[in-house]
Amino acid sequence: xxxxxxxxxxxxxxxAFYGHxxxxxxxxxxxxxxxxxxxxxxxxxxxxxxxxxxxLFYVAEFFLPAHSGKNSLNKYDDVVANIFVxxxxxxxxxxxxxxxxxxxxxxxxxxxxxxxxxxxIISFLGMTVFGLLNEYAPHRLLFHGRLFSQxxxxxxxxxxxxxxxxxxxxxxxxxxxxxxxxxASAAYRAFRVRSLESSLLMxxxxxxxxxxxxxxxxxxxxxxxxxxPKSEFWANFRIENIAQWLLLQVNTPAQxxxxxxxxxxxxxxxxxxxxxxxxxxYFDKEV
Amino acid sequence: MDRTIWHKMQSIDSRYIYAALIVAIxxxxxxxxxVYLNIPSKPSIDFYNTIEHIASTEPNGLVIVDGQWxxxxxxxxxxxxxxxxxxxMMRHVHxxxxxxxxxxxxxxxxxxxxxxxxxxxxxxxxxxxxxxxxFQAFTAMLKGLDTDIPGTVVHDSSGKPISxxxxxxGVRDIKDISAIIExxxxxxxDGWLGLxxxxxxxxxxxxxxxxxxxxxxxxxxxxxxxxxLIGVKGAGDYESLIxxxxxxxxxxxxxxxxxxxxxxxxxxxxxxxxxxxxxxRTETEK
Numbered sequence: 001x002x003x004x005x006x007x008x009x010x011x012x013x014x015x016a017f018y019g020h021x022x023x024x025x026x027x028x029x030x031x032x033x034x035x036x037x038x039x040x041x042x043x044x045x046x047x048x049x050x051x052x053x054x055x056l057f058y059v060a061e062f063f064l065p066a067h068s069g070k071n072s073l074n075k076y077d078d079v080v081a082n083i084f085v086x087x088x089x090x091x092x093x094x095x096x097x098x099x100x101x102x103x104x105x106x107x108x109x110x111x112x113x114x115x116x117x118x119x120x121i122i123s124f125l126g127m128t129v130f131g132l133l134n135e136y137a138p139h140r141l142l143f144h145g146r147l148f149s150q151x152x153x154x155x156x157x158x159x160x161x162x163x164x165x166x167x168x169x170x171x172x173x174x175x176x177x178x179x180x181x182x183x184a185s186a187a188y189r190a191f192r193v194r195s196l197e198s199s200l201l202m203x204x205x206x207x208x209x210x211x212x213x214x215x216x217x218x219x220x221x222x223x224x225x226x227x228x229p230k231s232e233f234w235a236n237f238r239i240e241n242i243a244q245w246l247l248l249q250v251n252t253p254a255q256x257x258x259x260x261x262x263x264x265x266x267x268x269x270x271x272x273x274x275x276x277x278x279x280x281x282y283f284d285k286e287v
Numbered sequence: 288m289d290r291t292i293w294h295k296m297q298s299i300d301s302r303y304i305y306a307a308l309i310v311a312i313x314x315x316x317x318x319x320x321x322v323y324l325n326i327p328s329k330p331s332i333d334f335y336n337t338i339e340h341i342a343s344t345e346p347n348g349l350v351i352v353d354g355q356w357x358x359x360x361x362x363x364x365x366x367x368x369x370x371x372x373x374x375x376m377m378r379h380v381h382x383x384x385x386x387x388x389x390x391x392x393x394x395x396x397x398x399x400x401x402x403x404x405x406x407x408x409x410x411x412x413x414x415x416x417x418x419x420x421x422f423q424a425f426t427a428m429l430k431g432l433d434t435d436i437p438g439t440v441v442h443d444s445s446g447k448p449i450s451x452x453x454x455x456x457g458v459r460d461i462k463d464i465s466a467i468i469e470x471x472x473x474x475x476x477d478g479w480l481g482l483x484x485x486x487x488x489x490x491x492x493x494x495x496x497x498x499x500x501x502x503x504x505x506x507x508x509x510x511x512x513x514x515x516l517i518g519v520k521g522a523g524d525y526e527s528l529i530x531x532x533x534x535x536x537x538x539x540x541x542x543x544x545x546x547x548x549x550x551x552x553x554x555x556x557x558x559x560x561x562x563x564x565x566x567x568r569t570e571t572e573k
Binding site for chain 1: 312357358390394423430431439442446501504507517545553
């Protein structure tokens with residue numbers, strides 16, 4: 001049982017690999033079937049009980065006294081973590097089905113923006129197919145010939161590399177880097193001397209920016225570096241040292257305060273979820 | 288009311304700002320002959336010194352390099368990873384890579400494989416790839432590293448038992464780890480801080496994106512994080528500390544130009560704002 005939920009190497013144990021997939025699907029449909037068969041008023045209770053047991057394991061495992069760094073529940077850590085991975089994989093599956101349903105419907109109805117939906121479906125299927133082929137038949141030849149007087153050899157893995165390294169990786173970087181343009185424009189429009197608070201915020205931001213780069217360092221480079229006790233005092237006024245002081249002496253206490261608040265909020269939220277006390281979207285709906 | 292120069296100074300068209308920004312970014316990136324003044328920050332120097340200390344005091348120590356970045360933050364995290372791995376290889380520090388992000392395993396491997404050929408690093412002897420784990424297994428994996436590393440990691444990325452590699456000889460638990468390096472744009476360092484670092488006070492080094500760094504000065508101040516490379520500036524700092532200038536150095540130059548441009552724009556906007564406010568006050572007094 002302890003090893004049942006562990007990942008299986010397909011290349012070493014193909015039989016066990018497929019066996020586990022079939023068994024996993026059977027269990028999934030079995031569980032969904034049972035949940036469907038159970039009267040509605042009991043479904044929430046079943047989910048609440050499993051949520052409580054899942055949380056209880058981690059609470060007990062964390063608080064039980066340990067001897068030589070381990071307690072009696074530590075040995076089940078891997079099993080429970082693997083169960084979470086498996087349940088998480090089902091959640092991804094449900095997400096994929098829901099996403100595809102939405103976008104296929106948009107394409108079929110040629111709703112506004114259907115081209116984007118088509119691009120999503122094609123990209124999704126392309127990455128899925130070549131991702132799997134790259135794992136299980138990476139060297140299978142797809143094309144071998146000449147193109148523009150160059151000899152070309154296309155395999156499953158080269159198509160996957162093209163899609164992953166040449167596609168996803170670069171698209172991801174490009175989208176993220178666009179934030180820089182919006183931040184620059186937003187900084188220009190937001191940093192205005194409107195009140196004492198906004199002036200303080202703007203001054204702090206400008207000092208941190210100047211202190212982070214060579215351009216700022218040049219402005220106070222005439223001040224000593226503070227390598228000897230005589231010049232130590234004047235070195236405090238170098239822009240990078242003022243920026244460092246702001247980050248450590250002003251930013252840090254504020255961050256600590258925020259951190260305490262967040263942690264208390266997280267604790268309250270975790271208790272509400274663990275004990276199924278959470279109300280609001282989805283939690284009040286009939287399942 | 289007519290739009291005066293003061294109004295225009297407050298509302299420059301975004302397109303002009305974007306165009307100026309592109310120029311400010313591209314000039315330093317492509318003019319390799321430009322020289323930039325870059326004084327490494329204290330957190331970067333602390334990061335460097337920690338690795339230097341390990342290299343001189345623990346020649347057979349093992350460092351964990353955990354990557355959680357993907358292509359979206361590649362502009363910062365890739366160059367940090369490259370500078371860090373270069374330093375580890377230059378000082379012949381053994382290390383194990385680990386990924387909890389689907390893309391990161393491939394991206395980190397590309398960097399490590401290229402540098403391993405340059406520095407004659409041998410797989411299984413000088414470095415090892417502990418592979419990719421889904422993020423759902425993060426907590427359990429970290430807790431397992433505290434007490435039983437071979438039992439928790441089990442296999443390397445190719446499926447071979449990690450205990451069969453010479454680099455893993457004598458590595459049992461967290462006490463046998465010299466340092467942990469976390470390269471991540473997310474708050475995953477919280478897991479290392481809460482579950483691993485305190486067990487044996489293992490030096491924890493962090494390479495976040497610039498935007499996530501301020502939150503972690505708290506842990507730098509408390510000594511729980513021994514050093515921090517902040518964004519691409521951190522990568523540039525590190526390249527200058529190890530005397531291996533690369534993209535990080537040029538990108539730090541670009542950052543310098545961009546910050547200068549933003550500051551200039553803020554100043555222009557504020558001049559317009561203050562002038563108009565003064566004019567409005569004079570009008571009211573009349």
